[in-house]
Amino acid sequence: MRPLLDAAARDEDEHIARNGPLPWQRTPGALIGALQEAGLTGRGGANFPTWRKLARTSVTDRPVVIANAAEGEPASNKDKVLFAHCPHLVLDGLQLAAEAVGASKVYLYGPKGTVVPQRKSDRFPIVYVEAPDTFTAGESSAVMAAVEGRKPRPRDASRDDMLVQNVETLARIAQIARYGPRWFRQHDTFLATISGAVRRPGVYEVDRTVAVHRLLDLAGGIEPTRAVLVGGYHGTWLKPDDVIADPGAGVAIALHGNESGLQKTAGIVRYLASQSTKQCGPCRFGLPALADAVAQRNLPQAARLAGLVDGRGACHHPDGVARLVRSSIDAFEEEWLR
Template identity: 45%
Template sequence: MTILPPHRLDLAGHRRRNGVVPWVAYHGEDGRDRLIEAVAAADLRGRGGAGFPTARKLRAAREPRSIVVANGCEGDPLSHKDAALLTLSPHLVLDGLQLAAHATGATETILCVHQGSPVRSSVRAALAERDDRVPVRVEEIPRRYVASEESALVHHLTSGDARPLGKSPRPDERGVRGRPTLVDNVDTLAQLALVILQGPQHYRAARADLVTVTGAVRRPGVVEVAPGVSLSAVLAAAGGEAEPVRAVLVGGYGGTWTSDFRSGVTGISAVYALPARACGLEYTAKVLAFLAAESARQCGPCMFGLPAIAADFAELLRGGPATDRLARRLPLLSGRGACAHPDGAARLASSALRVFEADVVAHTAGGRCRILESVA
């Protein structure tokens, strides 16, 4: 069975398709243990990009005063799977949210979406149909790239400031309003619901991952693929190449360029297929400029490092001598920010210099790469 239905499901349609959560099997403290054990047996991992074991997060946040936050903001412009879930199958996400609340003992749940997001009407209509044990509050988050980062969500829900807090303390130690908090991507929560609705063994055998595919493919959008499949298989699920593809950006704007289509999807479940007629350095320069503009501007790597490497890439496109500066600067960004934002930018830039090495040489020599010369 596919995760995404062909059209939006109301509560009755959701239950016909996916079933009803067997709450009686998970009653009481022993039931919470069994629920978390089922999630562990399914080997469910976070679908927001980090891939952290979900059962471990549930155990860490298991406190009487805990809060569960469903992250449906999807800040990366190349990812649309969370919006597809909340639009087409909101009850699957809400079932998962209630199960996470039960597993942790939470008395409050919050579903976060971006301000003005088109999924709001679907979510609110779904909530109006339900009579859940733990109330769900919908919170709109500023439409900024870093605002959906885990600690930024906690910060916003506590103080109204949607900037990352740093790597410690973790939200399960001190989260929203100082209470232990579980933050899970809505895709993770939908998968959690499927674990319980299908059983962990069946889930592992039939599991599918949602991946957003854009760029030079025949049917861009959200596809469902088996875990661990190659990039070739992901592109095939989106109808195959609409024109020759030169390289693929895997993992969204903070991801990695590759020309090895035998490799798989890592990080955020988003794949962009770069057409052979396009310049990968030019695309990367535009993304780096976006990432620099979208930083929280509260730590050195974001305030100074990201604008510097964005300027270096712009200079590289013009034929300037930027490669030596990039070689010095890029290693200084990773691991030094308040969040992983500068790490992603450094990863993207480094992979572009490697995958598009011939174009780097051409730009440096004459200010134009072979792509621009061929279409001029």
């Protein structure tokens, strides 16, 4: 099943011929109600109900809508692939979201070199803002800061007048507006970037309720597979027989049976510590100390520090690192105890 990637088109004319014209809703609240019925949740990692975000923004003064194409997650490539092959589906969703909330401004926030196609269908002009190549630059509050001309630093706060939507979420909005909530519930897929111990790394479209081993089968998993990191660097280690409850950022990194799960985790935690914006104690001091504890296999210290940084940062970056570390303790306990 590839209902999203099969909508690919080279230009706007081919897009319209394949997918139909941009389905303006015109009736206030129509799109928000359809999204609620469809049960669409965000595909950028937070998994928050999309309709709630639109409804909240729609009642503010001079709302702003932002397409978030910044893919700071090193193991993810889904947004780049989607925007390269289906940009018009993404832009349809952006226009429809802007219509639904009565946007005063519309932005596309993406990596350097992102090209925003000029389209005759659009009613809302799109302003492109370049995203820096950092892990935290795609966090929603950092995106809001960037479009206002400030440094893209994440904060543990949100603004109701700014709607930030991942580009995959916007593409799904466009499909729900075209085909309806019932169609979407029958074609509820997500894009997964699969890498690591697989023969065919790449981006795959899979059912929302999928077993980990299905991802490995698609990408040609190399046996034996010890574990798979699902959800990205803020994700959790799962076993091949587990079912994915929350795909997070849509990332799956397969770990071969001969690899050290603890060593892999230590490298990721060290990277995440280097990517903090150093706005608070948990990031400035807690994450480097946590990286040291993981590298030294100091289980009591790692567990203690994970508890100290979790929920205490200026943003949710420390929470994600703590989640990864706790997951490694469950998945690789024998390595921790050597």
